[in-house]
Amino acid sequence: MRKAIIEGGDHLLLVPVAEGEYRLPEIDEVTDLVDSVAAEETFAAGTYTGFPIEKTATADYSGLGLQSVGVREAWNMLPADDYTAVTKLTELLNWNREQRFCPADGKALRREGEISKRCPGCGKEYFPLLFPAIVVLITKGEEALLVHARTLKRPVLTLVAGFVETGESLEECVIREIREETSLEVDDVRYFGSQSWPFPHQLMVGFTARYRSGALRFADGEITEGGFFTRDNLPLLPTMPSLSRRIIDAWAAGEL
Numbered sequence: 682m683r684k685a686i687i688e689g690g691d692h693l694l695l696v697p698v699a700e701g702e703y704r705l706p707e708i709d710e711v712t713d714l715v716d717s718v719a720a721e722e723t724f725a726a727g728t729y730t731g732f733p734i735e736k737t738a739t740a741d742y743s744g745l746g747l748q749s750v751g752v753r754e755a756w757n758m759l760p761a762d763d764y765t766a767v768t769k770l771t772e773l774l775n776w777n778r779e780q781r782f783c784p785a786d787g788k789a790l791r792r793e794g795e796i797s798k799r800c801p802g803c804g805k806e807y808f809p810l811l812f813p814a815i816v817v818l819i820t821k822g823e824e825a826l827l828v829h830a831r832t833l834k835r836p837v838l839t840l841v842a843g844f845v846e847t848g849e850s851l852e853e854c855v856i857r858e859i860r861e862e863t864s865l866e867v868d869d870v871r872y873f874g875s876q877s878w879p880f881p882h883q884l885m886v887g888f889t890a891r892y893r894s895g896a897l898r899f900a901d902g903e904i905t906e907g908g909f910f911t912r913d914n915l916p917l918l919p920t921m922p923s924l925s926r927r928i929i930d931a932w933a934a935g936e937l
């Protein structure tokens with residue numbers, strides 16, 4: 682059985698396999714380490730490929746050949762099954778810390794199933810929270826819109842993004858976010874793919890859309906700069922593996 686060992690909240694301890702490739706450690710590879718860490722929470726071992734534990738500051742893994750890799754970066758470095766386990770376990774840790782009391786009557790929730798808790802007062806069952814968000818590549822002929830959001834730390838240009846609001850569909854969210862952030866109208870909204878993004882509680886859903894009308898104007902202040910770019914004249918893009926980068930790369934390769 683493999684284990685996802687979370688270090689400092691956002692890093693994993695992984696076994697290097699080849700250049701840029703890793704896997705989760707087997708349990709017997711980390712026995713010494715496991716003995717010296719405090720288990721944050723144990724989950725039914727048979728269902729997941731491991732349970733998350735948090736490494737204490739004093740635990741020494743230097744002799745075990747493990748390397749510390751950011752959870753975000755691990756998306757491109759782990760086998761898909763391992764990464765799915767990591768995102769699920771990361772979310773379960775978040776959930777266990779943050780959703781502890783019933784919102785209706787304040788009673789402490791009790792763990793019921795592997796991904797459910799129940800209130801002993803009113804009997805209501807609660808599941809881990811999930812907040813869907815969209816990213817969308819807008820094409821206009823041979824060009825695509827790339828923008829810099831106020832919240833981005835690096836000087837990169839990427840896709841229009843936003844959280845789904847209560848009561849709207851994903852497609853309605855795409856159209857609303859584009860209208861609010863860029864003043865553009867689009868059509869031909871198409872699903873591209875999705876990605877679990879547990880930092881925390883997010884599900885990223887990727888789309889493409891076709892420019893229909895309007896003049897580019899970053900009206901609501903969420904976007905600070907941006908414009909339409911051709912494939913042979915791209916600005917600095919996010920290097921971190923992300924759904925946005927995957928959509929941009931697919932468009933740049935002519936695959937959309």
Ligand SMILES: [Zn+2]
Pocket residue numbers: 783784785786787788800801802803804805
């Ligand atoms: Zn309750």
